[in-house]
Amino acid sequence: MQASAAHQSSRPSEVEGARRPQGFITGRFVTRRRRRWRRAAPAAAALLPVLLLLAGCGAGGGGDGSSQPEGQPRVEGGAPAPGPDAGTLPRQGSASTFALDVDTASYGFARRAILDGRLPDPATIRPEEFVNALDQDYPQPEGDGFSMTVDGARLPNAPDGTARVLRVGLQTRGAPAGRGAAALTFVVDVSGSMAEPGRLDLVKDALHFLVDQLGPADSVAIVAYSDEARVVQPLTRVEEAAALHAAVDRLSTEASTNLEAGLLLGYRTAREGFRQGLTNRVILLSDGLANVGNTAADPILARVREEAGKGIALLCVGVGSEYGDQLMEQLADKGDGFAVYTSEREQARRLFVDKLPQTLDLRAVDAKAQVIFDTETVASYRLVGFENRAVAPEQFRDDSVDGGEIGPGHSVTALYEVVLRPGASGQVALATVRWLDPASRAPAETSRAVTVEDLSRDLWTDAPSRLQVDVVAARFAESLRRGDADRSSLDALAREGDRLARLTNAGDIAELATLMGRAAALR
Secondary structure, three states: OOOOOOOOOOOOOOOOOOEOOOOOEOOEOOOHHHOOHHHHHHHHHHHHHHHHHHOOOOOOOOEOOOOOOEOOOOOOOOOOOEOOOOOOOOOEEEEEEEEOOOOOHHHHHHHHHHHOOOOOOHHHOOHHHHHHOOOOOOOOOOOOOOEEEEEEEEOOOOHHHOEEEEEEEEEOOOOOOOOOOEEEEEEEEOOHHHHOOOOHHHHHHHHHHHHHHOOOOOEEEEEEEOOOEEEEEEEEEHHHHHHHHHHHHOOOOOOOOOHHHHHHHHHHHHHHOOOOOOEEEEEEEEOOOOOOOOOOHHHHHHHHHHHHOOOOEEEEEEOOOOOOHHHHHHHHHHOOOOEEEOOOHHHHHHHHHHHHHHHOOOOEEEEEEEEEEEOOOEEEEEEOOOHHHEOOHHHOOOOOOOOEEEOOOOEEEEEEEEEEOOOOOOEEEEEEEEEEOOOOOOEEEEEEEEEOHHHOOEOOOOOEHHHHHHHHHHHHHHHHHHOOOOHHHHHHHHHHHHHHHHHHOOHHHHHHHHHHHHHHHOO
């Protein structure tokens, strides 16, 4: 997923019908007839991270409602495809545009660090991946593409009542009971660093488990790499399970880490066994710590990008207490796949059985989202996370610009901090998601408008519980990334997590609350 230099709160829209606001600066809309906002908007925006933590925490409740999801209006070509509630382009607009992303590795690695008794490196924290790691309750669409849910809430203790949170939720249809056959090439890191418990032993257990879960028409190849790379098992039908289990048993740790050699041989093996009409994937299992061969990212990334263009996507599975997060994330982005992290046996087994099938089919390719804010209504906004996924507004409908590849049953959630102008009413923004059909490559879009009224309910007493959870998770991630939250602040987040876990009886929320409590104890 290529990233443009455009930041999510710094560029006006180039979309047809959206007029460039005068004096627009870093997400704050300033028109010459409203010079007072030159001072007011930055101050209001600066309060939002604090307000997301403190505004009404502990108030209890949690509504069940959300904005009704938009349907599936589809178009060929570039024009928007508004549904019944899609609204119109804002009178004056500034666009936030980004490629969709379903990575969760940042949350997984932070989880491992906290459970090991240390706070994660702030450089590895990506808030959108904390939210992606949580279950959502968005409805599924009937076909390929996305359902769209746009909702939000008011931050109850915000000065002058203008602070809001806006959520754009996207959901793909789940995997069918039966799927087509897949050809999977596993590239396994067997360098010395993989000897640590929770690395190669975890990978081998998960591979054994996976072989027993795949269908007889699926095929698996295994490539191992250390100083050099070698094919441990050529592409083999899963009906020959004994040969595959024996190949997994032969994996053992060796010396250094030549990641480039492993990926090159993995792609060559996948290319030789390429099965037209089937799902072809390379799956890298590594701690991402390359130390011999070409360790620079750019040449490796260029090759991964080239192979993805030929129909072989890459999934990155990270392991280990020391983990090359940045490289693994970049590899997944360039490889039209996604990155996950695992540190426990049962978690790894769930990943390979529950999550892996979501990579073996596609519901949308080159998917991007754009939210155009109305400058007459909105004083400032900020997209939480997605910094590495930014796309220039004028590239939203340029289908040569890479977006996200999204499989069955995936959800993507984007949260915005928004400050309204005093007395604002009417439309706040128009959200649009655009994607290409996986088979025909035909473009399609669906859009939905959001109004001030849609964002008027109290976050902690009237908003859907899952929206509250998303806000808490994002705030937790941003606290870890900035390193500015004291123990009392993290304790407050943990109490909110406990309340929401009791309200929903959801395991993922209970785990989040536990992590926040442990992070507080590490302060």
